[in-house]
Amino acid sequence: MEKTWNNKAWFMVLPVLLLVAFSAVIPLMTVVNYSVQDTFGNNQFFWAGTEWYKQILASERFHEALWRNLLFSFIVLAIEIPLGIVIALAMPRKGWTVSLCLVLMALPLLIPWNVVGTIWQVFGRVDIGLLGHTMEALGFDYNYTQDPLDAWITVVLIDVWHWTSLVALLCYAGLVAIPEAYYQAAQIDGASRWAVFRYIQLPKMNRVLLIAVLLRFMDSFMIYTEPFVVTGGGPGNSTTFLSIDLVKMAIGQFDLGPAAAMSIIYFLIILLFSWIFYTVMTNAGQDRK
Amino acid sequence: MARITLDGIAHSYLPNPKTEADFALRRMDHVWQDGGAYALLGPSGCGKTTLLNIISGLITPTHGRILFGPDDVTYLLTEQRNIAQVFQFPVIYDTMTVFDNLAFPLRNRRVPEAEIKPRVDELIQMLDLGGKAYRKARALTADEKQKISLGRGLVRHDVNAILLDEPLTVIDPHLKWELRSQLKHLHKRFGFTMIYVTHDQTEALTIADRVVVMYEGEVVQMGTPAELFERPQHTFVGYFIGSPGMNVLPCHVEGDRARLSQDFTVPLGRNYGKLTGMTELGIRPEFVRVGATGDLPVTIRAVENIGRHKIVRGHVAGRPINAILGDGDEVPAEPRASFDPARINIYSDARLVTPEAA
CATH class of the missing domain: 2.40.50.140 (Nucleic acid-binding proteins)
Structure with a gap:
């Protein structure tokens, strides 16, 4: 049969190109557009070049928010990943308790962010909240609206409560996919419980852990709703993360140029970190060259 | 090394077996000689793997006792029985090198490192894995991985028996033959008792001195390949062994x-x-x-x-x-x-x- 040679097949990818253009590229380009211009209203724009980028990168306010974000993501990952693994290991493998566990674990994931924020805002209040009141009754001086440390503990707790089950469910999926023969072989080889975890379970969970770390990093780095609802970025600026700062700048102060430049930088930082995690985790355990 | 005695072994996966039909493995009494090469042959679901797992200790039988030599091991855990088992799919420790994989059973038993090195090196030579000792095991081909699974059994010199559960299923046909003859050679050299589960009659007849044919949870015949051919004890044996199988006429x-x-x-x-x-x-x-x-x-x-x-x-x-x-x-x-x-x-x-x- 004669083969036809032409480029008509490119029309096949047209729908997806259009979709991506309208859903991602064009909105992103408008942000890029704002970030290199200055506006004083009336739809008048003046070319600003890289000025906003320089301003943001040099600003103290940005640095502080960035450090807060990094610290927050680090703490959240350091708690949620090990905790998720431990919970996944402890979950039952068969019987009716499996479904029960899965449903219970999935519940926090189904609650919208601002509802989670509101729940904890009330829960933590010293006057009427169960947590806040109990803490006070026990003699702890807990007040998330006044003490920065208490505010941080509260926001971290919210995130751990909301998202650890995602990590646990992912790890659980990785664990149940391990064939029984691996455990039997390990038993025959006389492996200890720790060795089974270290040499069978952990390597087999590698893939899902990568996804868990990436998802949790990106999500925690973009955290907005919970601190917005619970602490409003305070007390002071102690829980003002990049996203909160960004909204203040763009909508509160209407500094569209700097806010757009900040969005781009914010986006690039997330991209960079995700790439680092991905590279490190996929290369871990490869042949040493 | 030890003789394996099955004394009235029967097993059911149901909690309260009542009739014959509830048993995956019907009552059996057999003696497996020390150093013998046995093939467990039978169709899928005949109880081969159940029997193998009872010998290795992964399953405790509902009835009966199992003895290694003179010792009753029925209630001993797998790791206390000193057996090795190779599974259908190669089981390797992904993150370890070939060397570490083979050394793993020894390290778990706290054998001194100075003793491990020569033993593993020798084994790597015998398994034809020379030059790959320090490669990550997951980079190997299926047949090499299966050799490692086998090697982890051979590295312990004191194993009572090596049990193989259809170990060549995932191996390419031309390598099957090679691996089979290598296994036979290793068996001669080490003299371990070998129990080889398969549903492939050619494999069973070439690898084993004695073939154990199972059918519906029973051992219907235990004999040399020639005996199975000439005097099948059960019509199933006649039908299952030979190509085409025996004609059975009412x-x-x-x-x-x-x-x-x-x-x-x-x-x-x-x-x-x-x-x-x-x-x-x-x-x-x-x-x-x-x-x-x-x-x-x-x-x-x-x-x-x-x-x-x-x-x-x-x-x-x-x-x-x-x-x-x-x-x-x-x-x-x-x-x-x-x-x-x-x-x-x-x-x-x-x-x-x-x-x-x-």
Whole structure:
């Protein structure tokens, strides 16, 4: 049969190109557009070049928010990943308790962010909240609206409560996919419980852990709703993360140029970190060259 | 190294087994000699793997005892039994090197590192994995991985037995043969008791000194390949071993003759007396002669040429029958079949009947 040679097949990818253009590229380009211009209203724009980028990168306010974000993501990952693994290991493998566990674990994931924020805002209040009141009754001086440390503990707790089950469910999926023969072989080889975890379970969970770390990093780095609802970025600026700062700048102060430049930088930082995690985790355990 | 004794072993996966049918493994008493090479052969679901897991200790039998040498090990854990097991799919520790994989069972048993090194190095040579010792095990091919699974058993010199559960399933055909002969060689060299589970008769017959045929949770015959071929103890053995399998024809036995139908009888050469129950006559296709003369008329359905000989598929007395025809022979116009009386086996309720002394 004669083969036809032409480029008509490119029309096949047209729908997806259009979709991506309208859903991602064009909105992103408008942000890029704002970030290199200055506006004083009336739809008048003046070319600003890289000025906003320089301003943001040099600003103290940005640095502080960035450090807060990094610290927050680090703490959240350091708690949620090990905790998720431990919970996944402890979950039952068969019987009716499996479904029960899965449903219970999935519940926090189904609650919208601002509802989670509101729940904890009330829960933590010293006057009427169960947590806040109990803490006070026990003699702890807990007040998330006044003490920065208490505010941080509260926001971290919210995130751990909301998202650890995602990590646990992912790890659980990785664990149940391990064939029984691996455990039997390990038993025959006389492996200890720790060795089974270290040499069978952990390597087999590698893939899902990568996804868990990436998802949790990106999500925690973009955290907005919970601190917005619970602490409003305070007390002071102690829980003002990049996203909160960004909204203040763009909508509160209407500094569209700097806010757009900040969005781009914010986006690039997330991209960079995700790439680092991905590279490190996929290369871990490869042949040493 | 040890002799393995199964003393009244039976197993059911149900919590309260009542009838025979509830048992995955029916009651059995067998002795497996030290250093023997056994093949456990049978179709899927016949209880091969259950039996293997009982020996390795992954399953505790519902009834009976299992002994290694003189010691009762029924309630000992797998790691205390000192056995090795190779599974259908290669089990390797992904993140470890080949060397570390092979050293793993020794390290778990706190063997000094100075002792591990020479032993593992020697084993790597024997398994033909030289040059790959410090490569990550996950980068290897399926057959190399399976060698590592086997190697983790061989590295412990004191194993009581090596159990292999269809270890060549995922291996390419041309490597199967190589791995099989390597396994045979290692068996000769180390002298471990080997139990090899398979559903492939060629594999079973080439690798083992004695083949154990299982059917519906029972060991129906334990014997050398020649015994299985010549005197199948059960019609299933006759049918399962050989290609094509034994012809099994329902018949009535009257003294030294078997009546296949109203019109046709076959001489048996020996006297069986009067048999009751379901009686069948078994004859291997190799011993059915098709030619111009013979006791029985045959209708030929097909002749398959499979190289050195031909398989004739036809009907005798309304029953399908296979015969093997030599290379030069032709099927005559009015074919007739005859059975070699010395090769006929008579079965009552599927089990071999011994003829009365002449």
